[in-house]
Amino acid sequence: MNRIISRLTALSAAALLMLPSCLGKGKNTPEFPSIKPLSTLTGKVEKRVITRLSAAGTEEERTEEVYRRTGGLLTKVVYGIPASGGSLQPIETTTNTYDEQGYRVSEVVEKLTATGTKERTETKYTYRPFSPQASYVSNYKEYDSQGRLVADVTHELEGSRLSRVVRTVYDYSAGGANPKETVLRTNYTYMEPIIESRTFTLVTDPKAVGGTGALYHEQARMRVDYYGRKLFEEIHTFDTSVGVAKQDLKKPNGATVATYTYGDTGDIVRELRETHGPRTQAEYDADKEHKLPLLKLIDRYYYEVKYTQTNTEGFPTKMEVTVEKGVAKTKTTYTANVSYTYFADPAPKN
Numbered sequence: 001m002n003r004i005i006s007r008l009t010a011l012s013a014a015a016l017l018m019l020p021s022c023l024g025k026g027k028n029t030p031e032f033p034s035i036k037p038l039s040t041l042t043g044k045v046e047k048r049v050i051t052r053l054s055a056a057g058t059e060e061e062r063t064e065e066v067y068r069r070t071g072g073l074l075t076k077v078v079y080g081i082p083a084s085g086g087s088l089q090p091i092e093t094t095t096n097t098y099d100e101q102g103y104r105v106s107e108v109v110e111k112l113t114a115t116g117t118k119e120r121t122e123t124k125y126t127y128r129p130f131s132p133q134a135s136y137v138s139n140y141k142e143y144d145s146q147g148r149l150v151a152d153v154t155h156e157l158e159g160s161r162l163s164r165v166v167r168t169v170y171d172y173s174a175g176g177a178n179p180k181e182t183v184l185r186t187n188y189t190y191m192e193p194i195i196e197s198r199t200f201t202l203v204t205d206p207k208a209v210g211g212t213g214a215l216y217h218e219q220a221r222m223r224v225d226y227y228g229r230k231l232f233e234e235i236h237t238f239d240t241s242v243g244v245a246k247q248d249l250k251k252p253n254g255a256t257v258a259t260y261t262y263g264d265t266g267d268i269v270r271e272l273r274e275t276h277g278p279r280t281q282a283e284y285d286a287d288k289e290h291k292l293p294l295l296k297l298i299d300r301y302y303y304e305v306k307y308t309q310t311n312t313e314g315f316p317t318k319m320e321v322t323v324e325k326g327v328a329k330t331k332t333t334y335t336a337n338v339s340y341t342y343f344a345d346p347a348p349k350n
Contacts, residue, residue: 039266042071047341120145213244275299
């Protein structure tokens, strides 16, 4: 359930953040010349292959991506060595389908699990007209490997902004014909340049007006760029086991803070994500002056890529990647080669 809720939060945030570019669908170059295009690959590159090399120079992972000429990923296949060993084989495949207007209507993701079985999820998108020229994602549904509905998400706008999201999550872990339903509601507030959101469920509360109260799951703050991509995100989670009456939103039980930087091709070139969790009782007891913050750093992830070579088209052909994991900042570095296949014909004129 937590995994599904977290994924839904990410998907809804993505829907919110991508709304500006969705309304300008088909435009890779912004109206303002000072702002860089979303991706220099659009309209030029049909296929990109990223090959990760081991320290000995052998291929240990390969990612093949195929794009639409007007922008948007068609397929992505990640080849890797499964947990059971052997040679490279597809371990994750993403397939997107678009309608005649160029809107994505479905996404299918297939992953090879550690046990060798395939896990499949499918997301289907429904659009509603926003203007004569553009539409937005009004609803999406997610299905599992067995074709069962696991999430139904609806977006509500106020003007041109996403104001509310209602997520119904279906949990089949208990077995039986009827899954457990959880309805999560998220409200958004805009305080330029920060966007705030609160996610909650409505539960019985005799002290509240109408007999129901909000039990909060998380609160988030984020900042986005012109295209709606996240630059900064801070998420606080709350203990839902204590009930509405005892919840204290000033005392979260966890937090995640992340920052992102994007390159010319639209890819993330730098990411820092820090996870904070509650302290132990022993730490509180040792803090006689009560100066310790409520939460402490329990995990850290850092990713950075540097492009060291480019081809005649100006696209990077070699990348050096640094990854740091954990509070101890355990470092891993690797190199990767990048190759391209270009669209054969020039793009049609509008």
